[in-house]
Amino acid sequence: MAKDFPTRVENYAQWYNDLVIKADLAENSAVRGCMVIKPNGYAIWEKMQAALDKMFKDTGHVNAYFPIFIPKSFFSKEASHVEGFAKECAVVTHYRLKNDPNGKGVIVDEDAKLEEELIIRPTSETIIWDTYRKWIQSYRDLPLLINQWANVVRWEMRTRLFLRTAEFLWQEGHTAHATAEEAIAETEQMLNVYADFVENYMAVPVLKGVKSPNERFAGAIETYCIEALMQDGKALQAGTSHFLGQNFAKAFEVQFLSKENKLEYVWATSWGVSTRLIGALIMAHSDDNGLVLPPKLAPTQVVIIPIYKTDDQLAAISEKVNEIKKNLEAKGISVKYDSRDTYKPGWKFNEYEFKGVPVRLVIGPRDLENGTVEVSRRDTLEKATYQLSDIETKVEHLLQSIQENLFQKALDFRESNTSKADTWDEFVDLLDNKGGFVLAHWDGTPETEQEIKEKTKATIRCIPLDAKPEDGKCILTGNPSSKRVVFARAY
Amino acid sequence: MAKDFPTRVENYAQWYNDLVIKADLAENSAVRGCMVIKPNGYAIWEKMQAALDKMFKDTGHVNAYFPIFIPKSFFSKEASHVEGFAKECAVVTHYRLKNDPNGKGVIVDEDAKLEEELIIRPTSETIIWDTYRKWIQSYRDLPLLINQWANVVRWEMRTRLFLRTAEFLWQEGHTAHATAEEAIAETEQMLNVYADFVENYMAVPVLKGVKSPNERFAGAIETYCIEALMQDGKALQAGTSHFLGQNFAKAFEVQFLSKENKLEYVWATSWGVSTRLIGALIMAHSDDNGLVLPPKLAPTQVVIIPIYKTDDQLAAISEKVNEIKKNLEAKGISVKYDSRDTYKPGWKFNEYEFKGVPVRLVIGPRDLENGTVEVSRRDTLEKATYQLSDIETKVEHLLQSIQENLFQKALDFRESNTSKADTWDEFVDLLDNKGGFVLAHWDGTPETEQEIKEKTKATIRCIPLDAKPEDGKCILTGNPSSKRVVFARAY
Numbered sequence: 001m002a003k004d005f006p007t008r009v010e011n012y013a014q015w016y017n018d019l020v021i022k023a024d025l026a027e028n029s030a031v032r033g034c035m036v037i038k039p040n041g042y043a044i045w046e047k048m049q050a051a052l053d054k055m056f057k058d059t060g061h062v063n064a065y066f067p068i069f070i071p072k073s074f075f076s077k078e079a080s081h082v083e084g085f086a087k088e089c090a091v092v093t094h095y096r097l098k099n100d101p102n103g104k105g106v107i108v109d110e111d112a113k114l115e116e117e118l119i120i121r122p123t124s125e126t127i128i129w130d131t132y133r134k135w136i137q138s139y140r141d142l143p144l145l146i147n148q149w150a151n152v153v154r155w156e157m158r159t160r161l162f163l164r165t166a167e168f169l170w171q172e173g174h175t176a177h178a179t180a181e182e183a184i185a186e187t188e189q190m191l192n193v194y195a196d197f198v199e200n201y202m203a204v205p206v207l208k209g210v211k212s213p214n215e216r217f218a219g220a221i222e223t224y225c226i227e228a229l230m231q232d233g234k235a236l237q238a239g240t241s242h243f244l245g246q247n248f249a250k251a252f253e254v255q256f257l258s259k260e261n262k263l264e265y266v267w268a269t270s271w272g273v274s275t276r277l278i279g280a281l282i283m284a285h286s287d288d289n290g291l292v293l294p295p296k297l298a299p300t301q302v303v304i305i306p307i308y309k310t311d312d313q314l315a316a317i318s319e320k321v322n323e324i325k326k327n328l329e330a331k332g333i334s335v336k337y338d339s340r341d342t343y344k345p346g347w348k349f350n351e352y353e354f355k356g357v358p359v360r361l362v363i364g365p366r367d368l369e370n371g372t373v374e375v376s377r378r379d380t381l382e383k384a385t386y387q388l389s390d391i392e393t394k395v396e397h398l399l400q401s402i403q404e405n406l407f408q409k410a411l412d413f414r415e416s417n418t419s420k421a422d423t424w425d426e427f428v429d430l431l432d433n434k435g436g437f438v439l440a441h442w443d444g445t446p447e448t449e450q451e452i453k454e455k456t457k458a459t460i461r462c463i464p465l466d467a468k469p470e471d472g473k474c475i476l477t478g479n480p481s482s483k484r485v486v487f488a489r490a491y
Numbered sequence: 492m493a494k495d496f497p498t499r500v501e502n503y504a505q506w507y508n509d510l511v512i513k514a515d516l517a518e519n520s521a522v523r524g525c526m527v528i529k530p531n532g533y534a535i536w537e538k539m540q541a542a543l544d545k546m547f548k549d550t551g552h553v554n555a556y557f558p559i560f561i562p563k564s565f566f567s568k569e570a571s572h573v574e575g576f577a578k579e580c581a582v583v584t585h586y587r588l589k590n591d592p593n594g595k596g597v598i599v600d601e602d603a604k605l606e607e608e609l610i611i612r613p614t615s616e617t618i619i620w621d622t623y624r625k626w627i628q629s630y631r632d633l634p635l636l637i638n639q640w641a642n643v644v645r646w647e648m649r650t651r652l653f654l655r656t657a658e659f660l661w662q663e664g665h666t667a668h669a670t671a672e673e674a675i676a677e678t679e680q681m682l683n684v685y686a687d688f689v690e691n692y693m694a695v696p697v698l699k700g701v702k703s704p705n706e707r708f709a710g711a712i713e714t715y716c717i718e719a720l721m722q723d724g725k726a727l728q729a730g731t732s733h734f735l736g737q738n739f740a741k742a743f744e745v746q747f748l749s750k751e752n753k754l755e756y757v758w759a760t761s762w763g764v765s766t767r768l769i770g771a772l773i774m775a776h777s778d779d780n781g782l783v784l785p786p787k788l789a790p791t792q793v794v795i796i797p798i799y800k801t802d803d804q805l806a807a808i809s810e811k812v813n814e815i816k817k818n819l820e821a822k823g824i825s826v827k828y829d830s831r832d833t834y835k836p837g838w839k840f841n842e843y844e845f846k847g848v849p850v851r852l853v854i855g856p857r858d859l860e861n862g863t864v865e866v867s868r869r870d871t872l873e874k875a876t877y878q879l880s881d882i883e884t885k886v887e888h889l890l891q892s893i894q895e896n897l898f899q900k901a902l903d904f905r906e907s908n909t910s911k912a913d914t915w916d917e918f919v920d921l922l923d924n925k926g927g928f929v930l931a932h933w934d935g936t937p938e939t940e941q942e943i944k945e946k947t948k949a950t951i952r953c954i955p956l957d958a959k960p961e962d963g964k965c966i967l968t969g970n971p972s973s974k975r976v977v978f979a980r981a982y
Binding site for chain 2: 027029037038046062064065070071073075089090091092093096097098131167169342
C-alpha cells in the first residue's frame with residue numbers, strides 16, 4: 001500500500017493528498033469544496049475535541065449553540081468584519097422547492113423568497129454579539145465565557161482536504177469582559193491553551209506571536225497566533241486568539257452597568273481551532289511509509305497481531321493476548337487485537353504501519369514458550385523483543401517515549417529550518433532554497449509587508465511574543481527596525 | 492422566580508415556554524424559527540450525547556461527517572423522499588456578496604449564482620448514499636455502521652423551543668447491509684438502544700411500535716418508533732429507526748458483489764434522535780416549581796449550600812464540604828458548592844429548585860456540631876436530616892432512588908392515561924376529556940386514518956410491537972380489525 005504514492009521528496013503536495021485518501025481519513029464530496037470526513041479521520045477529531053473541551057472547561061468555559069444562519073445585515077454592522085467575511089460565503093435566498101411543472105424533479109419556488117438573505121456562518125461574532133446584548137446588563141453578568149463546537153462555511157476557490165475546505169468543523173470561543181485588561185488576559189490564556197494542546201497532544205512545536213495588521217482577523221484589535229512548521233518547510237497557522245476590543249460591543253450595542261454605576265461597552269475576545277489541525281498533524285509527522293500519529297491522539301494506540309499455524313496455537317495466543325489487552329485497557333490505552341484469518345500477518349503489518357498505529361505487538365507460539373513478545377514502534381520503525389512480564393508498564397512507557405520523540409524530532413526539524421536573513425538576497429535565497437522560518441527585520445509598515453509578499457510569496461507569520469529587542473534594518477527598504485519578525489511561505 | 496409564570500393546569504404550553512426561557516435553557520434567536528441553546532440547555536445535550544455515543548459505539552458504530560450541502564438533484568432520485576423532504580428547506584443559490592453600489596451595506600452578487608442550487612440537509616440519506624456508492628464494492632465492505640452528529644434544517648412554519656425548530660441538532664445513523672434480515676435486525680437493535688436511553692437515562696417510559704404507512708419516513712419500508720406521553724396527555728415521538736429496504740441503494744446505484752459472486756443492491760437503515768429530546772425531558776418531569784431533571788442527565792447532580800453568620804463558621808463548614816465534595820466527585824457525582832455571599836440561602840434554595848438540581852445539601856454550624864446535614868430531593872420536595880457518616884453512599888443511593896422514582900411516576904401517569912375505546916363516541920370523549928393514549932381498532936386503511944385525524948386531530952402513534960391479536964371493529968368504519976393500535980394527539 002505504501003508503494004503506490006509519491007514520497008515527500010518527490011511531490012510533497014501529492015504525498016499529502018494521497019496519504020489522506022489512502023489512509024481513509026477524508027475525501028472530496030459531490031459538493032464542490034466540501035469534504036467527507038471518514039471514520040478514521042473523524043476518530044482523530046473526536047480525540048482532539050475531547051482534549052480541547054476539557055481544557056476549555058478547566059479554564060471556566062461552557063458550551064452553547066447559536067444559529068447557523070446570520071441575517072445579511074448583521075455583517076454590515078462592524079466595518080472591517082464585513083470586508084473580511086461577508087464576501088465569499090453561502091447565501092440562502094429561498095426556503096422552499098416545488099415540483100417542476102415540466103416534470104423534471106424539483107425547482108426553487110420563487111414565491112418562497114426570503115425578505116432578507118441569510119448567510120451560512122463563516123464565523124459567529126455577529127450573531128453571538130447580537131445575542132449577548134440581551135444577556136448582558138450588569139457587571140454581574142460578566143465575564144461571559146462561552147464556546148461553540150460547530151460547522152462553518154467559507155466559499156474557498158482552491159481547496160485541499162482538511163487544510164482548506166468550504167465547510168469545516170471547528171470550535172469558536174466568544175467571551176465578554178468588563179475591562180480591556182481582563183479580555184487581553186483571556187486572549188493570552190487561550191493562546192497558551194492552544195499552544196499547550198498542539199505541543200503536548202499533537203507533538204508539534206509552535207511559535208507564539210501576534211499577527212501584523214495585514215494578517216489580523218477582520219474586526220480584531222490584536223490577533224495572537226501559534227505557528228507550526230511542516231516537513232516541506234512551509235508554515236501553518238494552527239490557532240488564533242483575538243482581542244476584539246469594544247468593536248463588536250459597539251456594533252451590536254452591548255453595554256453594561258459597571259460597579260461604579262456607569263454604562264460602558266463590553267470588551268470581547270474570540271478564538272478558534274478547526275479540523276485544519278488534522279492536516280497539520282499529518283504534515284508534521286507522517287512519512288513515506290504512511291501516517292505517523294502521536295500516541296495521545298491515535299484512535300488505536302496498540303495493535304496486537306498473532307502468528308500461528310494451528311487453531312490450538314491461536315487459542316493459546318488469544319488467551320494471553322486477551323489478558324494483555326485487558327490490562328492495557330485498564331491503563332486507558334486503546335488496543336486492537338487483529339486475529340482475522342482472512343488476512344496474512346505481512347498484510348496486517350503494512351496496514352497498521354500505513355494507518356499510523358504507534359505500537360505493534362506480535363506474538364507467535366515461540367514467544368509464548370519463551371515469555372516474550374516482538375514490539376515495534378511506528379515512529380522509528382525499530383523492533384525489539386520484550387519479556388512479557390509487566391508488558392503493560394513497558395508499553396505505557398514506550399507510548400510516552402514515542403510522544404516525546406515525535407515532539408523532539410519536530411522541534412529539531414524546526415530549529416534546523418529556522419534561519420536569520422540580514423540582506424534581501426540572503427532572504428530570497430533562504431526562501432527559495434531552504435524554506436522554513438526566516439527571522440528578519442521589517443520596517444513595520446503594511447506596504448513593505450505587502451511588497452515582500454508579492455515578491456516572494458512569504459508573509460509575516462508572527463511577531464514573536466518573546467522577540468528580543470535588536471536594532472537592524474528592514475530587509476526590503478533598509479528602514480530602521482527594532483526586532484526581527486518571522487517570515488515564511490505558508491499554507 | 493417560580494411565581495411569575497403559569498402552572499401546568501393554567502396553561503401547559505405557556506408553562507413549558509416560560510420554563511425553558513426562565514431556566515436559561517434556550518431562547519428564540521434573531522433568525523426566524525432558529526433557537527439559541529444556552530449553556531444550561533446545552534449541558535443537558537452534552538450529557539445525552541455522551542450516553543448515546545457510548546451506546547452507539549458499544550454496538551459497533553463509528554462516527555463520520557458528511558457535507559451540510561446537498562445538490563438539489565439528489566432529492567429527486569428517491570421518489571417518495573423528495574415528496575417528504577425537498578419542500579420546506581433552506582436553499583443556497585449564491586456564493587458571494589458584494590458591496591452595495593449605493594453604499595448600503597452588502598448585496599448578493601448576481602454573478603456568483605450557483606449552477607445547481609444546494610439544499611441545507613434536512614436529513615442526509617441522499618448525500619450519504621451517493622458517497623456509499625464509492626465505499627461499497629464487495630460483501631467484505633459490509634456492514635457499514637456509521638453515525639453522524641450534526642445540525643439539520645427544516646423550514647418549519649410554527650416553531651417551539653426544542654420541540655420544533657428550523658435548525659436543530661441531532662444524530663443520524665446510516666447503515667448498509669448485505670441482507671434484508673441483517674438490516675431489519677439493525678433497525679430493531681437501534682430502536683431498543685433508543686428505548687433503553689429514554690427509559691433509563693431520561694426516566695421516560697416509551698411504547699415501541701411501527702408507524703402506519705401515513706406516518707412513515709419518506710423513503711422507508713418500515714418506520715419503528717418510540718412514543719412517550721407528556722403531562723398534558725399529548726404524545727411525543729422520541730426517536731425513529733427506519734428500515735429503508737433497497738430504496739436508496741437503487742436510487743444511488745449502490746451495488747455489491749455477494750459471497751456468491753452476484754451483483755446485488757445494498758440494504759439500508761437510518762435512525763435518529765434530536766434536541767427535541769430535551770423538550771420531552773422537560774415536559775415529562777418538570778413541575779410548577781420549575782425544572783425536574785433525572786440525576787443521570789442533570790449537569791449538576793448535587794448542590795451544597797452553607798448557612799453561616801461568621802467567617803469562622805463559613806471556614807469550618809467549607810472544610811467539611813470540600814471533603815464531602817471530593818468524595819462525591821470520586822464517585823462520579825457532579826457537585827456544586829455555592830458559598831457566594833452575594834446571595835442569601837433562601838434565594839439559592841429557590842434558584843436550584845427552579846433549575847432542577849436533584850439533591851440539595853444544606854449545612855449550618857449546628858449540623859457541624861451534631862454531625863448532620865439537611866438533605867432535600869427535588870422530585871418530591873421532601874427534606875430529611877442525615878448523619879454525615881458515609882454521606883457519600885447515602886447521596887449516591889438517593890440519586891438512584893430519584894432516578895427510579897421519576898421513571899415510576901411517569902409510568903404510573905402513562906398507565907392511568909392509557910384507555911381503550913370501543914365506540915366512536917367513547918373515542919372522541921376520551922380524546923377531548925381525558926387525553927393520553929387511546930387503544931382502539933382500526934381497519935388498516937390510510938383513508939380511515941386520515942379521516943380520524945381530520946375529525947379528532949388524533950393520529951396513530953404506533954402499532955405496538957407487542958400488540959396482542961384481538962378481533963374487533965374499526966372505531967370509525969366498523970370494518971374488521973385484528974388488533975388495537977395506539978391513537979393520541981401529539982406534539
